[in-house]
Amino acid sequence: MRFTDTMRYTISILFFSFWSIVNTIGQNTTIGGNAIGAEGLKIKLITSADYISDLQKKIDECIIDSNGNFKLKTSINEVIYAQLQIGYLKGELYLEPGKTYKIKILQQNYRDDEKESPFLSKKKLDLEVNSNDTNDLNQKISRFNVLYNDFVINNFNAIYQRRDKGKIDSLQIKIIESLGKSTNSYLNNYIKYRIAGLEQMGRLKNTKKLYSAYLMNQPVLYNHIEYMYFFNEYYEKFFFNGNHSLKNDDLKRFINVERNYTNLLDSLGRDSLVKNEVIRELVFMKGLKELYYSKIYNGDNIIDMLSRFSLRTKFQEHKKIAQNLIETFIALKPGNKAPDFRLQDISGKTFTLSSFAGKYTYLGFFTTWCAGCMSENESVNELRKKYEDKVNFVFISADKQPLNLHYFLEKNKYEWYFLYSENNTDVMENYGVKTFPVFMLIDPQGKIVNYPALKPSEGIEIIFNQLFKKEIPANNEN
Numbered sequence: 001m002r003f004t005d006t007m008r009y010t011i012s013i014l015f016f017s018f019w020s021i022v023n024t025i026g027q028n029t030t031i032g033g034n035a036i037g038a039e040g041l042k043i044k045l046i047t048s049a050d051y052i053s054d055l056q057k058k059i060d061e062c063i064i065d066s067n068g069n070f071k072l073k074t075s076i077n078e079v080i081y082a083q084l085q086i087g088y089l090k091g092e093l094y095l096e097p098g099k100t101y102k103i104k105i106l107q108q109n110y111r112d113d114e115k116e117s118p119f120l121s122k123k124k125l126d127l128e129v130n131s132n133d134t135n136d137l138n139q140k141i142s143r144f145n146v147l148y149n150d151f152v153i154n155n156f157n158a159i160y161q162r163r164d165k166g167k168i169d170s171l172q173i174k175i176i177e178s179l180g181k182s183t184n185s186y187l188n189n190y191i192k193y194r195i196a197g198l199e200q201m202g203r204l205k206n207t208k209k210l211y212s213a214y215l216m217n218q219p220v221l222y223n224h225i226e227y228m229y230f231f232n233e234y235y236e237k238f239f240f241n242g243n244h245s246l247k248n249d250d251l252k253r254f255i256n257v258e259r260n261y262t263n264l265l266d267s268l269g270r271d272s273l274v275k276n277e278v279i280r281e282l283v284f285m286k287g288l289k290e291l292y293y294s295k296i297y298n299g300d301n302i303i304d305m306l307s308r309f310s311l312r313t314k315f316q317e318h319k320k321i322a323q324n325l326i327e328t329f330i331a332l333k334p335g336n337k338a339p340d341f342r343l344q345d346i347s348g349k350t351f352t353l354s355s356f357a358g359k360y361t362y363l364g365f366f367t368t369w370c371a372g373c374m375s376e377n378e379s380v381n382e383l384r385k386k387y388e389d390k391v392n393f394v395f396i397s398a399d400k401q402p403l404n405l406h407y408f409l410e411k412n413k414y415e416w417y418f419l420y421s422e423n424n425t426d427v428m429e430n431y432g433v434k435t436f437p438v439f440m441l442i443d444p445q446g447k448i449v450n451y452p453a454l455k456p457s458e459g460i461e462i463i464f465n466q467l468f469k470k471e472i473p474a475n476n477e478n
Helices: 007-025 136-154 158-159 168-177 185-201 208-213 227-235 246-256 261-268 277-292 298-311 316-330 379-386 402-412 426-430 460-471
Strands: 027-035 043-050 054-064 071-078 080-086 089-096 100-103 127-129 340-345 348-352 360-366 391-397 418-420 438-442 448-450
Touching: 007 379, 027 089, 043 071, 054 071, 071 080, 080 100, 089 100, 089 127, 089 136, 136 158, 136 185, 168 185, 185 227, 208 227, 246 261, 246 298, 261 277, 261 298, 261 391, 277 316, 277 379, 298 316, 340 418, 360 460, 379 391, 379 460, 402 418, 438 460, 448 460
Parallel strands: 027 100, 360 391, 391 418
Antiparallel strands: 027 071, 043 054, 043 080, 080 089, 100 127, 340 348, 360 438, 438 448
């Protein structure tokens, strides 16, 4: 049988299509291990959905068994940066497709309250990953990080004050001597963009040279943590700092008046550093994220612009990022449904958000050791007496030990609802809690009214009066 050119072309296309499909199908990756001291607690495997929105995505979770063992799994088609999380503690690891990992989590005290904010604590899970496999990506990155950090400390003045460019050459020599020449593209890019960040912070290269070396004609590594860290630093506040002639008045007009994302993209395109369409769209989305949290720009218009952009961009990855940004912005937006929860009080009775339907719910997150939380309680006590027929007062304790809440209530005799989350961080994450105390006001149908709501000491009673005044029909005069 003779093959014609057409047949050869058809076969090659079929082979390419098959190979493309194979490459997009994830390979099973398993993470098993042991966490002594965390028996009975939940362990989660998480990652970022993307590095523009930084929306956190849960990959898998399980309960650590009575022997401290756990097993998690995922299906991936490229290396990802992920984290293992127990309570508020996290430890990082890099996962490669099709590999099996054996993790040892060094013993820690997961259950005792240490009377410090978990959001400010620098404590983390200490992981030993495949400790006998010196070729493991985690081992290589760990060795590089030690080498890099020592180098920066020992050469700080030369890099940041004298701007000695030759130090980068000596660093690269040390890397090869320590790690050898690597064929792992993720590791090579990790090193490449870590050095790029050093050159940027030390001003060893100007903006254009950094762009030429690390961004222009380079593939966009959407899921590579060091590439995206460098990208985000390089284009930080680019709407205001770039050479695109985009002025504050232009931004306000495009966003607050016209809601015109195409004009905004076109204006950015005047800058040579964002001529590339892919990079320009990423910078556009990053910029809108920065503006969303400013009171100067209309947040609803930004959401609308991102929504229309997501329907028209030709890059699938950008569609996903835009949708993730919208999800981040609207998650706790007034008018949306408040996240549900399933928690217990100290008597073991279970409550969900719907348990409080029919009244407004003033939801507070606190700990029994938080001085700022305690100072609000007497004000809440007075509010409860005044508004308990219209408002449920519900406090969720983040104490790790339910007994702490038990003794607290035994001592103080407060009569509103107190629930506890123990070591389950899901409710705190779903409600975006980053400090204590923080409050949310929810309407009788479970929709968010205010978040963060005013604290009792800040005058939440004014909001109550405004709401209930609206509900009282005006007296008819005969």
